[in-house]
Amino acid sequence: MSKSEDPIIQTHAARSWRIWLVVFLLALIVAGITSKLLSLYGDDQAFLRSQGDARTLRTMLIPAHRGLITDRNGEPLAVSAPVATIWADPLRTDLQHGGLTRLAQLLDMKPHELKSVLTANPERRFLYLKRQVTPELAEAVEALGIPGVHADREYKRYYPAGEVATHLIGFTNVDGEGQEGLELAYNHSLRGEPGRKLVLKDRVGRTIKHIRSLQDADAGSDLQLSIDLRLQYMAYRELKAAVESHRADAGSAVVLDVKTGEVLALVNQPSYNPNDRSELKTDALRNRALTDLFEPGSTMKPLTVAAAMMSGQYTRDSIIDTSPGYIRVGGASIKDHRNYGKLDLTGIITKSSNVGVTRLALEMPHDTVRNLLHNVGLGRDTGTGFPGERTGVLPFLAERQRVERATMSYGYGLSTTLLQLAQAYVPLAADGIMRPATLLKQTQTPAGTRVLPPGVGPQVLDMLETVISAKGTGRRAAVEGYRVGGKTGTVHKASGGGYAEDKYVSVFAGVAPLTNPRLVIAVMVDNPKGQEYYGGLVAAPIFSRIAAGSLRLLNVPPDKWPEPPSTHVAMQ
Template identity: 65%
Template sequence: MSNEEVVQTQAAKGWRLWLVFIALVLISGVIVAKMVSLYTAEQAFLQKQGDARSLRTRLTPAHRGLITDRHGDPLAVSAPVATIWADPKETDLQNSNLPQLARLLSLNPQSLLNSLKENPSRRFMYLKRQVTPELAEHVNDLNIRGIHVDQTFRRFYPTGEVSTHLVGFTNVDGKGQEGFELAFDEMLHGEPGRALVLQDRKGRTIKHLKSLQEADPGEDLALSIDLRLQYLAYRELKDAVQTHKADSASAVILDARTGEVLALVNQPSYNPNDRRNLNPNGLRNRAVTDIFEPGSTMKPITVAAALMSGDYQFEDVIDTSPGYIRVRGSSIRDHRNYGELDMTGIITKSSNVGVVKLALSMESDAVRNLMFNMGLGQPTNTGFPGERSGVLPFLSERQEVERATLSYGYGLSVTPLQLAQSYIPFANRGVKLPISLYKLDEKPKGERVMPAEVATQVLGMMETVVTPIGTAKQAAVTGYRVGGKTGTAHKAVAGGYAEDAYASVFAGIAPISDPRIVMVVMVDNPKGQEYYGGAVAAPVFSRVMGGVLRLMNIPPDNWEEASMQVASK
């Protein structure tokens, strides 16, 4: 190789070295410039992007408000539970703890794996809801990427089926479905809070940074019921349904001085804590939603209307002979010929003929108007979902048969709660009170619907019903003066009335000397040998009312009877 060629080769090598050097310098400059940019101009952007992958705003559940009885005893509470869910897109399907997770959640391991594989693009899938906090801790300990645990609450009902028709229940999402859980859902559920948390690469919360908004718990709701009386009434009503093989039954206990509902029970019922085998037939709050013809429990109202008309006095006598009466070709009968009966006797013997004669001799709307004024044919405005207003027809003067049957409780329909409200004026010296299912801080303003003298007179008439000569001697309560009225109404069917299906009713008040309690018992279609209200509903009234008076420390007002009972023992 000549000297000239050697020089050219060396020059080429030097040029290439400089080219490489310059390239390296440029690359280094770009790297340095990028590093400077990352730490200056782009630092905020990168910090934001990093936080977006580790910082999360999570909802914190709000504690649902308590539902309690009038004394603060819980009827519905919220207990802490957890929800287990998966992010299929992020879940580590190769994790060896997946079978253990399936066993903890009572799932089939292969089914769990298949569900995760079949939804690779989903970001959320429930695995198990409302699990115990202890089980949630075990799930967290498995350390599986893509499996998450959220804290929440589950509704629990300490009284079970005893108060469920009033309280109702929530669904798995904590939304009210029945009863006051539904009616006051917005008030009870509260507002969830928000918290900023730091998560690891597996989506698990590793640090609570700060609260952005505190959870606002739901408001508590105090009902008017007394849980002691609720248990007592429920036990006796359930026993009566089983004894008489009845289709259903309801019982209502009211405070005669305030209109508060102290107990309200129904059969059949259900356990809101375990609804796996729930029978829809047990869901209805029959005391508020089911209507029936009240039968002879309306006779005191008819007698009161007669006394208020001015055409009749307390001592007047009505001839009920020969034990029946013809009204436009229809026969209305008594159980037997009672002959001449005064006003008290009409109630004592439950004379159909007596009240029909009274009703037809008055203005055509006299009885109907008093029934309406006492709360029948209109809602009780309790706020309970599905409340019925019953039926109270307008009758013309020419509708004599309908006016006659209305006087002894046919041709209209009521709920057990309405019937109980209509008896408040007899216990409250003629003043009707609004019904309340919530605990009241003060006595409500009432409305006078009859003179105090008339209310007192009719109340005294009803006391004779529970004596040996009346139709409900089994309603008597030892040591107390009580009064009321039986009702035994044929059930309406297509084309008329069933011959062997009845609604057995007793509506009563105690103690007569200073009325405190109004109670109604309705047993639907008892199938045993006994079906009269005095034989089916009255004994339930007696047992429950006796317990109520003692639990409320209401002193006896019939010391003579109580002394005779003690002496006989």
């Protein structure tokens, strides 16, 4: 047997070959691992880092502070307070965590209710547990360290004036978006822009490190209103008391600054508390002074008289025969309360003669009265920008529409808001200058537009003062120490295509003080019930109390000092 055929040698060669094969395979494995490590630390490093960051780095929103709303003197009407929102990621929430019972207590829930909420939405990644909680409660929740339960910081709107100013200010929803009033009208500028920041989170979603700010939050712009909160409180108190005492359906009052057109107070009843809307009724939401329309009635007579004086056909001393106390126009009969006989223009206002203003309107060109009413703002947007504000109805009338022209002269057949009515009296108080109403504080006096010739307004104001006298219909509107003037209105409410015999709207519009007019005040009470329903009995006393309080708060000096008692020297 040859040496090459030795079995021992063959066995050794086979083993040697196997060893080298194993070594080679091990070398390949080492080479592969080394190559992969080099790849991970080289070409794939950026990709892996981005994947890791995607699982730990998050971009979070920084809530923007909503702008402050204040009155004209800087008193806050709407502020944003820091709060927090508690939310959960049901997919990551540990339902066996020992802190769940305490969490349920903090959220005013029962433990089984909390678990039911979390297990009912197992696939969701975001679930609100409770919104707008105090920062202290949020800190207590975070201290529990429950995986998947988080607290985010945000803001909650608070309204210090409550129901007193809510119809103007409105409110925001839980997400901080304006829903009503000026909060809605100026939502874009008030809300600002949220910021963004980069944070590092752990595997259960808790923020463990602030990396850097990506964009700073841009706070909303502040809004300063023309409202004087002192006058607002006082007017609201007086209106509410009157609406309750007369068991009326609703009421509104507006106070305008004659020199600027600024709304110093605007109140409504019924109202609501914007800080607690749990029992809010839809009927209470309306800002009636801007959205509710009514026929202004006899409060239009001073404007009809002003139009007559503008026409050049009449002067203050012109005599109108109102006998026999009624007048037939077409198929309609227009009546006064009694036969007032011959009246000058002042007497027509004092006695509130329907026959007198009808004769004036029908003897002038057919569009004279309508044109003046349009020029003083009736049938037009006031320009306040308030959501839902109505423009009213001021129809165009042809010359043949004699009945409609007659009824328009004493305030029927057209409709207006209370703010429009107040604005229409501004030219009477400002010697013919029309200044648009505004809800924002003015830094300078607007120029205005002349709508009455000089001298007409002051003459009409003198006529309106007689309405407050013992001979007039508005005696209860008198203000001690001040000359005031105004006009009453009592209007049957429209109902079923006609007018209800037992439902009324009581109105009063006036100016104070007359020596140097500062305020126009308009009051409307909807459907007062009981013995008193005339404007002179219901709305006029509200005007008196609001005017007295406003003039005192604004430090307007009296212009009607009481006459000293007469003294007689005894003759010896």
